[in-house]
Amino acid sequence: MKFKPKNKLNLWLLISFLLASTLTFWLNDQLSKRVGDISFNEELDDSFFKVCDETRILQYYSVNANYQNGRKALKKEIWETIEPLTFKASGYITFRFIINCDGEIGRFRVKTIDSELKKNKFDSGKIKTLQKSIENLKHWNAGALGIKTFDSYFVLNFKIEIGKITDIF
Amino acid sequence: MKKFLKVIKLILTVLFFLYTILILSFLFLSPKETRFNFAGNFQGNYISQTVFNVLTFQYPNYSDAFFEQSVPFNKRGEFARGFELLNKAVELDPSLHLGYRGYMKLRFLRDYKNALLDFSRLDSLTPNFEDAPWGEDINFLRGECYFGIKDYSKAITCFKRNIENNTEDWVDLNTFVYLGLCEYELGNYEKAILEYQRALKQSVNTPEAHFGLAKAYLELNNFEKAKEHILKAELNIEYKRKDPYKEFQNELYLSEILQFKRKLTE
Numbered sequence: 001m002k003f004k005p006k007n008k009l010n011l012w013l014l015i016s017f018l019l020a021s022t023l024t025f026w027l028n029d030q031l032s033k034r035v036g037d038i039s040f041n042e043e044l045d046d047s048f049f050k051v052c053d054e055t056r057i058l059q060y061y062s063v064n065a066n067y068q069n070g071r072k073a074l075k076k077e078i079w080e081t082i083e084p085l086t087f088k089a090s091g092y093i094t095f096r097f098i099i100n101c102d103g104e105i106g107r108f109r110v111k112t113i114d115s116e117l118k119k120n121k122f123d124s125g126k127i128k129t130l131q132k133s134i135e136n137l138k139h140w141n142a143g144a145l146g147i148k149t150f151d152s153y154f155v156l157n158f159k160i161e162i163g164k165i166t167d168i169f
Numbered sequence: 170m171k172k173f174l175k176v177i178k179l180i181l182t183v184l185f186f187l188y189t190i191l192i193l194s195f196l197f198l199s200p201k202e203t204r205f206n207f208a209g210n211f212q213g214n215y216i217s218q219t220v221f222n223v224l225t226f227q228y229p230n231y232s233d234a235f236f237e238q239s240v241p242f243n244k245r246g247e248f249a250r251g252f253e254l255l256n257k258a259v260e261l262d263p264s265l266h267l268g269y270r271g272y273m274k275l276r277f278l279r280d281y282k283n284a285l286l287d288f289s290r291l292d293s294l295t296p297n298f299e300d301a302p303w304g305e306d307i308n309f310l311r312g313e314c315y316f317g318i319k320d321y322s323k324a325i326t327c328f329k330r331n332i333e334n335n336t337e338d339w340v341d342l343n344t345f346v347y348l349g350l351c352e353y354e355l356g357n358y359e360k361a362i363l364e365y366q367r368a369l370k371q372s373v374n375t376p377e378a379h380f381g382l383a384k385a386y387l388e389l390n391n392f393e394k395a396k397e398h399i400l401k402a403e404l405n406i407e408y409k410r411k412d413p414y415k416e417f418q419n420e421l422y423l424s425e426i427l428q429f430k431r432k433l434t435e
Binding site: 009010012013016017019020023027029030031033034035036059061062064069070071072073092094095096111113115117118119153155157159167169 | 175181182184185186189192211214215216219244246247249252253278279414415416420423424425
């Protein structure tokens, strides 16, 4: 099949447009997604937990989101519940979740590493117990800039040494 | 009209191609420093990670790119990926990145023993040079590590070395606070008081020093002094040592001060 010059121009226009629009969509996607973002997953997340602005969930360190009286107080509050737990290895269990603008928490995600800081697995039942203990905490301070509160991601680590939790921070 | 339409189509085709070429040439062909700065400014965004992936593919020995790429992962609790990248940076240029890795292990993971290993290795690579990982004196950070593993004597040695190297007036005043804490833990309450007073010499508004003094005086049954300093700790709590990313080992909260105050008045 032979293209006429007019058809050729149309074809080039189509190709250039497709390339430019694909690149624009890709760029938009790249600019809107961030490391550690947590989107709602109906299989994992409580549908009653709502964020105030899905498009603007900040990091805890940008808006000073924290537990009332710090991680120290949090540790003290859950220590009795989690202290008896034992694990088969050493490492870290890290929870990342959202503190919404009203100081409620949800959308938990877990990452685990061994003492060499490489991915590993801990007993999922015990991870559930840890998550439950966090969910029972009620004194979260939503992140704020001035008087306006924001949704933000929070990170909480459980350090495990020789099978026992030795620190929470 | 047909000619006009043809010209418009031609212009659009050129513009669309130019737009694509410009973006792709920036991503793949622009100077590596320009792309590094761009990716650093968009830290945490996927575009930043993509640019770092391109950079490390094109320049596999670019240790700074591996280091900078690791930052958002570690800040956001994805340590496996974060340390995988940081380890690569250390492997490529240990003297440049060991200090930061040790700092991250200390402050973000409270992995005191491995942080100490990194600091020692860094020290051996830079003889006759006082390293300052992430802007803090290496002996201060080592002291914090030993404090974390409750080896208070070794912590004292490190904090004292920090004072010798930086002099009494210029050293980070938290060195004195930690010295006070170590002496307190060892039961040397008079010594603890002297250390906290050195901190107050640098800044009279140091709540951690006032709180430490209140506790030490209480151990020595000096209730008046304990009361005096717990009130000063409360008054100066705004000046406490804090970091938006992490809680310090000795981080002080108003609730602790108030609890101690109640204990004193009971």
